[in-house]
Amino acid sequence: MSEALSSPPLLQVDDLIVRYPVKKSLFKARQHVHAVNGVSFHVRRGETLALVGESGCGKTTVGRSIMRLVRPSSGSIRVDGIDIASLSRRELKPYRRKIQMVFQDPYASLNPRMTAGQIIGEPLGNFDIVHGADRENRIIALLEKVGLSRTHLHRYPHEFSGGQRQRLGIARALAVEPSLIVGDEPLSALDVSVQAQIVNLLDHLQQEYGLSYLFIAHDLAVVQQISHRVAVMYLGRIVEIGETADIFRSPIHPYTQALLAAVPLPDPRKRRIIEPLRGEVPSPIAPPSGCAFHPRCALAEDRCRREAPQVQEFRSGHFAACHVMARNNEYAARPSSREHGFARSGKIANS
Amino acid sequence: MNPSVLTPALPETVLEVSDLQVQFETIDGIAPVLDGLSYTLKSGETLAIVGESGCGKTIGALSLLRLAPSPPARITGGSIRLSGRDILTLTEDEMRGIRGNDIAMIFQEPMTALNPVLTIGHQIVEPLMLHKRLNRSAAWERAVELLRLVEIPEPERRASEYPHQLSGGMRQRAMIAMALACGPKILVADEPTTALDVTIQAQILKLMADLKHRVGTAILLITHDLAVVAQTADRVVVMYAGRVVEDASVYELFENPRHPYTRGLLASIPKLSIDDERQKLEGIPGSVPPVGGRPSGCTFAPRCTLARDECRQSVPVLETVSPTHKVACWAVIDATSKQEKEQAIV
Numbered sequence: 001m002s003e004a005l006s007s008p009p010l011l012q013v014d015d016l017i018v019r020y021p022v023k024k025s026l027f028k029a030r031q032h033v034h035a036v037n038g039v040s041f042h043v044r045r046g047e048t049l050a051l052v053g054e055s056g057c058g059k060t061t062v063g064r065s066i067m068r069l070v071r072p073s074s075g076s077i078r079v080d081g082i083d084i085a086s087l088s089r090r091e092l093k094p095y096r097r098k099i100q101m102v103f104q105d106p107y108a109s110l111n112p113r114m115t116a117g118q119i120i121g122e123p124l125g126n127f128d129i130v131h132g133a134d135r136e137n138r139i140i141a142l143l144e145k146v147g148l149s150r151t152h153l154h155r156y157p158h159e160f161s162g163g164q165r166q167r168l169g170i171a172r173a174l175a176v177e178p179s180l181i182v183g184d185e186p187l188s189a190l191d192v193s194v195q196a197q198i199v200n201l202l203d204h205l206q207q208e209y210g211l212s213y214l215f216i217a218h219d220l221a222v223v224q225q226i227s228h229r230v231a232v233m234y235l236g237r238i239v240e241i242g243e244t245a246d247i248f249r250s251p252i253h254p255y256t257q258a259l260l261a262a263v264p265l266p267d268p269r270k271r272r273i274i275e276p277l278r279g280e281v282p283s284p285i286a287p288p289s290g291c292a293f294h295p296r297c298a299l300a301e302d303r304c305r306r307e308a309p310q311v312q313e314f315r316s317g318h319f320a321a322c323h324v325m326a327r328n329n330e331y332a333a334r335p336s337s338r339e340h341g342f343a344r345s346g347k348i349a350n351s
Numbered sequence: 352m353n354p355s356v357l358t359p360a361l362p363e364t365v366l367e368v369s370d371l372q373v374q375f376e377t378i379d380g381i382a383p384v385l386d387g388l389s390y391t392l393k394s395g396e397t398l399a400i401v402g403e404s405g406c407g408k409t410i411g412a413l414s415l416l417r418l419a420p421s422p423p424a425r426i427t428g429g430s431i432r433l434s435g436r437d438i439l440t441l442t443e444d445e446m447r448g449i450r451g452n453d454i455a456m457i458f459q460e461p462m463t464a465l466n467p468v469l470t471i472g473h474q475i476v477e478p479l480m481l482h483k484r485l486n487r488s489a490a491w492e493r494a495v496e497l498l499r500l501v502e503i504p505e506p507e508r509r510a511s512e513y514p515h516q517l518s519g520g521m522r523q524r525a526m527i528a529m530a531l532a533c534g535p536k537i538l539v540a541d542e543p544t545t546a547l548d549v550t551i552q553a554q555i556l557k558l559m560a561d562l563k564h565r566v567g568t569a570i571l572l573i574t575h576d577l578a579v580v581a582q583t584a585d586r587v588v589v590m591y592a593g594r595v596v597e598d599a600s601v602y603e604l605f606e607n608p609r610h611p612y613t614r615g616l617l618a619s620i621p622k623l624s625i626d627d628e629r630q631k632l633e634g635i636p637g638s639v640p641p642v643g644g645r646p647s648g649c650t651f652a653p654r655c656t657l658a659r660d661e662c663r664q665s666v667p668v669l670e671t672v673s674p675t676h677k678v679a680c681w682a683v684i685d686a687t688s689k690q691e692k693e694q695a696i697v
Contacts, residue, residue, distance in 0.1 A: 054548035055519075161638040162404075191403035191575065196619035196634030218549065221578070225621040225632065248623070262553035263623050264578035268601040271582055273560045277550045280518050 008081060009042035010179055010212050011066065011099075016040070016075035016085075018061050022285060033284045035061040037236035038075075040311075043180065046206065048213040050223040050244075052259070053233035056281050062233075063182045063216045067101050068092055079180075097127050100173035104185035106165035110157040116143065116168055117153040123175045142171040147201060163194035170201065180212045187222055199226055220263050224248050229317075232256045235284055235292040238311070242318030252320035254297050291323065299324045362393035365434055365536050365569050366415070372428035373410055373419060375642060382643035384410050384424065386593040389669070392537065397563065397570040399580040399601075401616075402590035405639045411590075412539050412573045416450050434536070452482040455530035459542035461522035465514040471498070472510030475529045482533045497528040500565075501558060520551040524558065531566060541573040556583060577620050581605055586675075589613050592640055592650035595669055599676040609678040612651045649681065657682040 018036040036058040043049045051059045064070040066077055068084060077085045084095050103109035110119055120139045124130055130138045140150045146167040157165055166186060173181050183202075187195045203226065205211055217223050223230060224244060231241040232253065240253040251257045261276040279296050282288055290307050294300040301324065309321040314331050373385040385407045392398050402408045413419040414426060417438065430437045433453060438446065458464040466474055475494035479485045485493065491510070498506035501524040514522055523543065530538055540559070544552040560583065563570060572584060580587055580601065587604045589597040589612065597610040608614045615635035637654040640646060649667050652658040659681075667679045672687050 054550065163638050191639065192577070192619045193403060193615055193635035194638055196621075196632035197636075199621070199632050200634065219621075220549070221621040221623040224623055258550060260623070262549045264552070264556070264576075264582040266578040266581045266605070266617070266620050266622055268581045268584075268605050273553075273557050273582060275554050275557045277554075280520055280551060281548075 009044045010080065011043040011214070012076075012078040013042065013062070013066070014040045014076045014078070016062065016065060016077065017073045018058070018065055018070060019073045031285055034236050034287065035284060036065065036072075037287075039233070039236070039238050040075075041231050041238060041241060043212050043214055045179070045212055046210045047229065048206065048215055048227045050215045050217055050227035050230045051233060052217055052220060052223055052230060054218065054259075054281055056235070056284060057233040058236040058284075059216045059233050060184055063101070063184050063214060066182055066214065067099060068095075097176045098178055099180045099182060100176060100178040102166070102169050102173050102181060102183045102186040105189050106162060106169050107157070107189075109169055110165060110172075112157050115154050115156055116148070116160075119157075119168060120171050120175050123172060127176050129176065138175075142175055145174065145205070146171045147197075161194075162190055163197060166190060166194075166198055167201065170198075170205070174205070174209075177209075178211070180214060182214045182216070184216045185218070186215075188217070188219060195222070202226065220248075220260060232259065235281065235287050237292065237321070239293065239322070240318075240320040241311075242315070242320075246315060246318045252314050252318070252325050253293075253322050254299050254324075255293050256320075258296075291321070362395055363434075364391050365394050366392040366571075367432040368411075368415075368429070369432075370429040371411065371414060371426070371431065373407070373414055373424055373426050375423040376425055377423050379643070383645070384593055384642055385414070386666075387429070388590075388593075388595060389429075390588045390595065390598060392569050392571055394536070394569050395563070395567055396586060397572060397584050399572045399574060399584035399587045400590060401574060401577065401580055401587055403575055403616075403639050405592070405642060406590040407593045407642075408573050408590050409541055412456070412541050412571065415454055415537075415539060415571075416456060417446050418450075448482070451478040451530075451535070452533045453535055454537045454539060455533070455535040456539040456541065457523070457526045457530045457543050459545050461519070461526045461546075462514060464526060465522060467514055470511050470513055471517070471525045475510075475525075475532050478529070478532050493532070494528075497532055498525065500531070500562070501525070501528045503528070519547055520554060523547060523551075523555055527555075527558065527562070531562065531568070534566065535568055537571060538568045539571045539573070542575070543572070544579060545574070545576065552579075559583065577616060589616070592645050593642070594650060594666075594679065595677075596651065596679050597677065598669065603673065603676045607676075609672060609676070609683045610651075610680050611655045611657050611682070615654075649679075 016036055016039045019032040019034055022031040022033055039062055041049065051062060053059050061070060065072045072085045075085060076083045079095050079098055084092060117139050120142050121135060124135060124138060143149060143152055148164060148167055160168060187198055190198060206213065215227055227244050229242060230244050230247045231238050232255065234255050240247065240256045247256065251260055258276040261274065277296050282295065288295050289305055291304040291309050294304040303323050309323045311319050311321040312326055312329065313319050314329050369389045371385055371388040374381050374383045388411050400408045400411065410419050410424060415431060426439060431439055438449060472491060472494045475497055476487065476490040479490040479493055495506045495510050498509055503509050503521060503524050517525060544555050547555060574580060584601045586600055588595055589610065591612050597613045608617055618633035619635060621632060635654050640650065646653055648663040648665055652662040661681050667681045667684065669677045669679045670684050671677050
């Protein structure tokens with residue numbers, strides 16, 4: 001990935017904040033859910049970044065903001081250098097071709113009244129890509145690309161198995177030749193034997209087309225398998241981000257450590273029935289003061305309750321936001337040798 | 352953890368399912384869902400039933416309580432012996448005395464399994480009054496005690512709350528408390544952690560392991576997650592398209608899987624590793640056949656690299672390959688018997 005480091009990232013998200021209003025009450029001030037609370041990261045060309053975290057951490061909202069299915073409250077989302085965070089629908093259209101999405105539930109995300117050919121053909125028409133006889137050839141080529149065939153052209157979604165439907169969803173995303181595919185849990189509804197097929201397909205397509213993936217997932221074993229870098233989210237913030245090997249081998253943030261310790265291993269000789277974390281994720285309507293993780297953190301001290309930790313670099317390309325771990329961070333003491341996308345905008349908003 | 356430590360000195364068979372046949376009867380015709388499901392469950396044991404969607408594992412579990420939705424499901428053969436008594440011959444009244452009392456069940460989605468308009472306490476009190484003939488106040492006291500047992504903080508207050516006031520993990524704890532209320536012999540857990548986040552899953556798995564020690568209930572764990580199986584089960588039954596393909600101790604299953612399907616499943620799961628060796632996942636070509644579209648012979652044959660004519664024609668029977676290991680596969684059985692013959696000659 002060294003050559004990719006020098007070119008600007010395909011996707012650069014800076015200080016993204018998404019707030020949803022909560023139902024107004026007559027006597028209370030209007031409350032907001034801070035679904036995403038100052039998130040910054042980038043995705044390079046040909047790279048897979050996994051966004052992981054438990055339900056309610058805001059990972060899906062980040063994905064939906066990038067698709068502009070959700071309008072960010074503030075912050076920027078730059079695609080090839082252009083900020084799409086506040087573009088109008090019309091202005092957005094050319095960028096829709098660059099970013100496509102694959103959804104979790106292949107049953108719910110395909111129109112049951114359209115044939116496979118129509119499903120894949122629709123984006124080709126919307127973006128004026130091919131017409132006439134070429135169109136059908138292109139559709140067949142796409143079907144074959146994802147491991148289906150021309151015999152599937154006139155079939156309806158209900159005639160496909162779950163794995164085949166997910167292949168269809170991938171073919172639809174590929175139709176417009178995107179640079180980035182946002183996958184929101186694209187594997188979690190699939191059976192394991194089929195999940196492995198789709199992992200291999202995504203891997204193959206990435207190599208062939210130099211695609212970038214933003215992979216939103218909760219299954220860390222899958223994430224380790226498919227991603228180059230991993231960002232760990234907790235209550236609307238990124239608490240740690242780095243190369244996959246670094247995150248899994250030497251996680252820094254106590255939350256990342258707990259998350260990894262909680263993953264059951266498929267080996268009866270390595271039993272570790274432990275409770276890595278007590279309690280549950282607090283409500284994002286009233287997140288805890290300071291570091292949002294402090295009520296569940298074994299290392300928490302006074303400062304964690306008062307002050308939100310800044311993201312800092314612990315190793316080259318490995319960032320985390322933790323007061324306690326930062327004290328022993330030797331890397332931070334060194335003068336910064338390199339401008340880094342994340343370091344540049346690594347501040348965490350205190351709103 | 353050695354599973355034999357968990358098992359009492361003389362484990363008795365609490366449940367024996369043999370040759371259970373269940374079919375779906377619809378306007379489109381009759382389709383077998385379970386075609387000869389057999390297994391035994393011993394006291395204090397955790398038996399995992401593993402398989403992908405559509406293999407019949409949930410229908411098998413519901414059949415134990417005679418709760419498989421009918422129509423379309425109909426039990427057409429076999430027996431389910433609970434401590435020796437075939438529950439398929441019981442009347443509906445007798446069956447009611449077993450549900451929640453001898454066999455209790457916890458479900459994947461606690462929000463849909465709990466009654467939203469009754470308090471948590473009320474729902475635990477109900478089986479205690481029905482089966483154990485406790486009066487309301489004694490039952491309520493016991494309910495609070497059970498909530499404390501499943502480590503729900505402030506159990507007195509939580510007992511008076513409604514399901515929607517609890518988080519997902521707390522609801523699952525409440526459902527476990529309810530299932531344990533009457534001290535069942537068997538706890539059937541259908542995907543108990545699938546809907547939960549990984550840190551909450553770890554909490555629930557730990558709770559179930561602790562409770563097994565303390566309460567001594569046999570657990571029938573229905574799941575698709577092989578990692579959860581490896582962490583919790585003593586023995587594993589692997590199902591594919593309505594049949595048992597392999598039945599082994601958890602160690603034998605993970606260390607020496609014999610059936611091509613089990614091998615394929617194990618090769619499909621990504622394994623979290625600290626050594627950063629990214630293995631290529633293999634997967635299994637094709638997909639699980641739908642109920643009603645299952646092939647004749649071995650149902651796995653169309654996806655199996657070892658399949659031959661014999662496999663497509665006749666159904667392999669479950670053969671014993673070691674005292675704690677059974678496999679239903681023609682290729683494996685042939686290889687084993689060939690080996691035995693060679694050894695006999697030598």
